[in-house]
Amino acid sequence: MKVNSKAQQVIPIVLTFLTFLALWGILYLLIFALNLLPTKEKIIFTLHKRDILLGLTIYLKTSIDFAIFIGNLMHSNPGWKKRIAIELGTAIGNATGTFLILILWTFFKEVPILMTLMILIASFVLIRMAEESFEEFLKYKNFTQIHSSISILQKQLNLINKFSGKFLKPIIPNLSITNIKVLSFVNLAIFSITIPFILGLDDFAGYIPLFSVINIYGFTIGVFFGHMILNIGLFLSPQKTIILVRHPIILLIGGIAFVGIAFWGFWEVFKILQLLVLNLL
Numbered sequence: 001m002k003v004n005s006k007a008q009q010v011i012p013i014v015l016t017f018l019t020f021l022a023l024w025g026i027l028y029l030l031i032f033a034l035n036l037l038p039t040k041e042k043i044i045f046t047l048h049k050r051d052i053l054l055g056l057t058i059y060l061k062t063s064i065d066f067a068i069f070i071g072n073l074m075h076s077n078p079g080w081k082k083r084i085a086i087e088l089g090t091a092i093g094n095a096t097g098t099f100l101i102l103i104l105w106t107f108f109k110e111v112p113i114l115m116t117l118m119i120l121i122a123s124f125v126l127i128r129m130a131e132e133s134f135e136e137f138l139k140y141k142n143f144t145q146i147h148s149s150i151s152i153l154q155k156q157l158n159l160i161n162k163f164s165g166k167f168l169k170p171i172i173p174n175l176s177i178t179n180i181k182v183l184s185f186v187n188l189a190i191f192s193i194t195i196p197f198i199l200g201l202d203d204f205a206g207y208i209p210l211f212s213v214i215n216i217y218g219f220t221i222g223v224f225f226g227h228m229i230l231n232i233g234l235f236l237s238p239q240k241t242i243i244l245v246r247h248p249i250i251l252l253i254g255g256i257a258f259v260g261i262a263f264w265g266f267w268e269v270f271k272i273l274q275l276l277v278l279n280l281l
Contacts, residue, residue: 011084012083012084012087012235013232013235013236015084015087015088016087016091016228016231016232016235017228017232019087019088019091019228020091020224020225020227020228023091023095023224024221024224026095026099027095027099027217027220027221027224028045030099030102030103031043031045031102031216031217034102034103034106037106037107039106039107043106043215043216043217044215044217045217046215046217046218047215047217047218047221048215048218050214050218051214051215051217051218051219051222052218052219052221052222052225053222054214054219054222055218055219055220055221055222055223055225055226056222056223056225056226056229057222057226059222059223059226059227070086070090070230070231070234073086074086074234083235087231087235090227090231091224091227091228091231094223094224094227095224098220098223098224102216102220112272112273112275112276113276116269116272116273119265119268119269120265120266120269122265123261123262123263123265123266123269124160124161124164124262126258126259126261126262126265127157127160127161127164127258127259127262128161128164128165129254129255129258130157130254130255130256130258130259130262131154131157131158131161131255133251133252133254133255133258134150134151134153134154134157134251134252134255135154136246136251137150137248137251137252137255138150138151138154140248142248143248143249143252150252150255153259157259
């Protein structure tokens with residue numbers, strides 16, 4: 001059965017909203033189950049505008065990685081059916097990473113070794129993505145005055161990626177965000193989960209210090225809501241989105257953002273390990 005062009009535009013957007021509601025429901029059930037455990041602190045089911053807006057704002061400030069990733073997926077895999085696969089995959093990947101961190105936080109509250117490992121992997125993934133963004137940026141003839149500086153930075157990142165690639169390859173088989181192949185519906189959905197899952201782990205792990213001053217339930221809903229807004233914006237105008245995410249300025253900003261977040265992750269790892277060493281002395 002053929003679907004007219006208007007329906008092709010509406011269906012993914014409606015599905016984006018339904019996915020948000022489904023993830024909200026899963027979050028509720030997950031927290032309900034975690035609250036049944038004999039833990040001292042329970043997660044309260046209250047919704048405050050402050051918590052939701054904080055989660056939404058923080059997510060959108062760090063969403064350039066998702067925008068570039070989703071935009072390049074849409075570019076390499078056009079069509080409304082594959083847009084549905086991208087929506088489901090990215091939403092599930094982001095939410096799964098978030099749920100995992102939430103579970104770990106509830107069980108252990110502080111898991112230094114595990115947190116260190118996850119943040120370290122995510123940081124190396126971001127370094128790989130930064131190098132690819134800069135490589136794509138250098139293909140454009142715009143902003144030639146900074147090409148030499150970006151080229152030097154890219155070469156330095158390449159040295160890091162040669163080291164990290166040895167242990168990242170078995171974990172993440174394909175990290176490319178600028179050279180994505182045409183995939184089937186199922187493979188596209190699976191691939192769409194990969195990077196958002198890792199980024200969801202890294203982002204939400206970074207939010208852990210906030211958990212003592214905010215309501216986790218409302219904050220997490222704000223994060224999911226931010227992802228929904230991002231997807232709807234992308235789906236409303238896919239052609240403009242494709243042009244936008246491949247714009248040299250976006251590639252440059254994205255690469256710089258990846259580097260910044262990655263080295264922030266390395267700094268967090270250093271601080272955690274430093275505390276562990278001091279506790280052992």
